[in-house]
Amino acid sequence: MRLRSLVSFAGVCAKLAAADRQVFAHYIVGLTSGQSRDEWQLDISQAKASGIDGFALNIGAQDNYNDAQLHLAYDVASSNGFSLFLSFDMQASQWSADEISSYINTYKGFSSQFRVNDLPVVSTFEGPSQADIWPGVRSATGGIFFIPDWASLGAPGVGNKLSLIDGAFNWGAWPERDQLTMSTGNDIAYKSVLQGKPYMMGVSPYFYTNLPDKNWYSSSDSLWFDRWKQVLDINPEYIEIITWNDYGESSYINAPISHQVVPGADIYVTGFDHTAFRFVLPYFISAYKAGNTGVTVPSEGAMAWYRTTPVIVCNDGGTVWGQGGGASAAGATKDVVSIIALTNTPTNINVKIGNGDNGQSVSATSTVGKASFYEVPINGRTGAVTITLNGKSTTGPEITNSCPSAGRVNFNAVSIQV
Template identity: 30%
Template sequence: MWYIAALLVVLSITLLQVDAAHMNHPSQHRIDLTPARQPHHKVVVAHFMVGNTFPYKVLDWVKDIRLASSKGIDAFALNIGSEPWQPDRVADAYRAAKAVSNSNNLLGHLSQPFKLFLSFDMSAIPCASASDGNLIRHYVDTYHAHPNQLTYGGQPFYSTFAGEGCTFGAGGLNEGWMNVMKKNPVTGTHFVPSFFIDPASFHNITAMDGAFSWNSAWPLGNTAITFDYDREYLSHLSGRTYMAGVSPWFFTHYAKNTYNKNFIYRPDHWLFATRWELLITQRDSIDLAQVITWNDYGESHYVGPIEGGQPNSQAWTNGFDHQGWLDLMHYYIIGFKTGKYPVVTRDRIFLWGRLSPAQANTPDPIGKPANYDITQDAVWAVVLLPTPAHIKLTCGPSIVSMELPSGRSKLSLPLTRSCSVVAVLYRRGKQVLAFAPKGYTFTENPSNYNFNAFVAASP
């Protein structure tokens, strides 16, 4: 059936080229994924860097949308900047989403259409003068009625990265954003930005219909992840929409003469899994969860395939595929949306971690990343089992051997010597799964400072 689906997608794209000029017309088929604050229905979106899609074609978007949808992701948050070519890629994304929806309908699939929304990157978009708002208003006007635009509370949904310093020529932040997002004659908006400000000031910002807590996705110090950051946001939102962040990793390694970003956030204690477990426990307080990210290779927290154009991050990204996290995330997404973890039907082992010691010294001219000394040398493992089993996780002299119950288990393996990682499952003394991921080799003497995660998932 794959070839039939592919032909239907191509047919849908051809039809879309005919009606692209009509995308500004209100749609009679807009689907609002979530009424406000309904604990039984949650939305999961993934942050998508449009800036890394310069070579993308429509079918590249189709491939990403199908993959994301298959893992339970409902929408992409399209991070857009000011480059002149980005509007064309955004148009392709919406065209692809509609094509996938059309092909699903033709095949009789009853799933929700995949959604998109714009996340304005205010670290790249100017916002000092009134005319600077024209770019944002143009995007809003263009896609507000698109059938694949994410809506919330009956209105098109929008977000930002930063923007707390924007005035758009008005007297302050609130007035500026009100002028841009709330006084548009074409449509209303549901505006949930990520402003890096004290949440206590939220009550003064009436332009906000809610808040996205970007930094809730990682511990910002030498601690394990908690829900404290989220609680601070929630305590000042007065029932407005809350979008929580969730991320597997953070490492960036740019020299001072480029982006001048060279640091890590603490990824230990199964960060991705632990964060999802917190969101599931607290799901009644959360409206949307945003995965950071689908494709930000420069900061090492991508979960999608490495494709498109990298932002000069090849030195720490090439060879470090992260798609093993997608299946694990699917398990947690089901738990977040339903409030109940899915029944495990087959053995799965998920492994990740760095490939060299945090304390290693290398000739890398960029130097060690800030916070290098707060992370542990370890393999982080999550195991899903339909029935109990015994696991033996090894790397050189390091061994962890234990009985595991059915369902989900987490374990870690300290690393001290150069070695290759191997995991073996046994039942009643017989080996039932041996997993030795190709490339998962810990090296005591690396050639550079690469704190990216190597991720592996058993078939």
């Protein structure tokens, strides 16, 4: 029996090694009450145009509109050659094995259901305390390919549950508290403990939240570039971008939809478009899938992100540096304009802040393949930000020394594209 088990596992790994790498975006279904078919079509079309293969659909047990929205999502995705899989939020809600099995059985037959080894992929947000329900779910559904996020256990804890899982998703996609940049130590640990089972790597552009039960900023001045560079080093089997639409945590990569922004978050989300973060995705995703940074740049250009409120302007609103941190978030950012350019040959970028600024030509501080990163200190300047690359320019919202109406620094960023 032991020999048969090893042979079977080797066969699974061989199939996975031959499978295409896939990139998903974490999508909060809990924000979609009343969402129309056209709205699902827009999200899916935009994601697909960015090179994203599918959505991981985060669902909570308390939402009575799950069925209506999931049917729309799976149906629209099926018509667009887009993949979906269910991600049960077990941190914010209580799920029973029967409920989980029912959802899987309802949607596993759609052509848009993401499958590995002909089994529907299923994930979670947390839930390791209910780990023992999953063998029953496998039995009740005829089999699943289970890739949970049990990041609260840490990589060693996940490694202790290998018999229950088919792979693992690591939610850790931001620098630790009191750290300005992200390391790959946790990714490497996951790859090691999984012993060949697939690793789904979390990648995120940003993090800031200021809500009654959570208030922190994770250093994000260079995160979007750093993390994609790390993807090319780690070469995970799958990627999950965190997130498509979690406005309350400022990790979204689209334009905020006002009625989907949770109460309290509108103060730091309204007017803070993150669409430009998607500009670099077609290149980075192509490079990841090819295992080669020499892939074609779909379109030369650049995107930039920056905060419109320097940290010295007013108080930090009690925001701490990283989850579980104690230091002020004011130390977590350098007050800079951050830029990623995609060019076939290295080039300088001109950055202008305000009307009295003639602009400055800046060179890249880091490069991977055809993507280059630039960082320009604000140095007390105020006014609109203009980025110029190869004769093309774009101007974004003003940086101001006026304290926001909320009476605290807004640690969220705007994004622009040239």
